[in-house]
Amino acid sequence: MTATAIPAHAELTLPAPAKLNLMLHILGRRADGYHELQTLFQFIDYGDLLGFARRSDGEIRLHTEITGVPHDSNLIVRAARQLQQQASCTLGADIWLDKRLPMGGGIGGGSSDAATTLLGLNHLWQLGWDEERLAQLGLGLGADVPVFVRGRAAFAEGVGERLQPVELAEPWYLVAVPQVAISTAEVFADPELTRNTPAITVRSLPAGGGHNDCQPVVEKRYPEVRNALNLLNKFVPARMTGTGACVFGSFPNQADADKVSRQLPATLPSFTARGCNRSPVHLQLEKLATEGNA
Numbered sequence: 001m002t003a004t005a006i007p008a009h010a011e012l013t014l015p016a017p018a019k020l021n022l023m024l025h026i027l028g029r030r031a032d033g034y035h036e037l038q039t040l041f042q043f044i045d046y047g048d049l050l051g052f053a054r055r056s057d058g059e060i061r062l063h064t065e066i067t068g069v070p071h072d073s074n075l076i077v078r079a080a081r082q083l084q085q086q087a088s089c090t091l092g093a094d095i096w097l098d099k100r101l102p103m104g105g106g107i108g109g110g111s112s113d114a115a116t117t118l119l120g121l122n123h124l125w126q127l128g129w130d131e132e133r134l135a136q137l138g139l140g141l142g143a144d145v146p147v148f149v150r151g152r153a154a155f156a157e158g159v160g161e162r163l164q165p166v167e168l169a170e171p172w173y174l175v176a177v178p179q180v181a182i183s184t185a186e187v188f189a190d191p192e193l194t195r196n197t198p199a200i201t202v203r204s205l206p207a208g209g210g211h212n213d214c215q216p217v218v219e220k221r222y223p224e225v226r227n228a229l230n231l232l233n234k235f236v237p238a239r240m241t242g243t244g245a246c247v248f249g250s251f252p253n254q255a256d257a258d259k260v261s262r263q264l265p266a267t268l269p270s271f272t273a274r275g276c277n278r279s280p281v282h283l284q285l286e287k288l289a290t291e292g293n294a
């Protein structure tokens with residue numbers, strides 16, 4: 001990836017935060033092969049940044065390249081084009097991305113970029129779409145897009161599209177990034193995956209907050225993830241997010257999280273960030289709306 005800073009002439013700059021799956025239970029497999037899940041999503045105050053500027057010629061141009069992701073396959077471009085088409089909007093957009101989130105790590109960078117694009121262009125193009133409509137469009141781009149569009153920590157069911165907002169503690173997290181790419185499809189296709197965890201309700205979360213059914217399968221296939229969990233478990237109870245590879249632990253404050261981060265080996269990069277029940281992108285858009293009304 002070439003690091004293109006967001007230029008000064010961007011009209012709007014918005015964050016695209018990461019998410020953690022604090023637990024992820026697999027209840028069964030649907031007829032279409034997709035898995036029924038129950039998961040708890042919380043955002044962290046760490047992520048990518050996107051810059052937007054209107055174009056009058058209707059073109060959608062992402063000016064930042066991500067190695068291995070062709071321009072037209074990038075979720076940002078796909079989100080922008082679908083919104084433009086469905087809203088019959090004649091305006092286009094220049095878009096810049098400051099990519100900070102590791103890709104394919106289970107922290108939802110691509111989905112969050114797509115959601116921030118929908119929210120940002122809805123604002124810039126003055127489309128007036130509500131979150132419900134944006135979330136429905138987002139679901140077609142990926143199962144995790146709706147929660148980023150809604151911007152509230154949530155208990156999710158189905159493939160992640162049925163969302164119940166929740167108020168969780170907002171600790172500091174240390175997120176360790178094992179240097180391995182994991183295919184979500186491969187994890188869900190594993191014959192050893194547990195697919196029959198009994199359903200719970202958001203009011204009956206098990207002590208310890210549940211578990212991640214994908215973790216044992218990933219630990220078995222990827223020693224890098226197993227080692228990361230073992231290392232982090234020496235300091236704090238550690239868990240994997242999504243289908244991996246990232247693993248995380250929670251801390252009462254930033255200093256404690258940073259201290260452990262510094263003790264991890266250089267072969268295991270990590271970062272620390274605050275958990276948040278409201279997505280930073282929504283807070284920023286609300287701030288803009290307040291300033292606009294002032």
Ligand SMILES: C[C@@](CO)(OP(=O)(O)O)[C@H](O)COP(=O)(O)OP(=O)(O)OC[C@H]1O[C@@H](n2ccc(N)nc2=O)[C@H](O)[C@@H]1O
Binds near residue numbers: 035143242
């Ligand atoms: C399981 C989660 C939890 O957040 O994992 P992460 O991607 O964040 O790690 C997500 O919901 C992932 O959703 P999403 O990111 O849309 O999944 P995709 O990459 O499109 O899925 C790739 C493949 O995994 C399988 N798949 C995915 C989701 C699901 N609920 N059941 C499945 O069986 C399907 O075979 C699908 O074709």
Ligand SMILES: Nc1ncnc2c1ncn2[C@@H]1O[C@H](COP(=O)(O)OP(=O)(O)O)[C@@H](O)[C@H]1O
Binds near residue numbers: 075
């Ligand atoms: N803007 C984007 N950012 C990251 N990945 C993208 C983007 N657009 C498309 N992708 C593709 O989506 C895949 C999953 O990305 P990502 O959301 O980072 O993973 P995860 O859901 O595991 O956190 C990437 O490997 C990449 O091929």
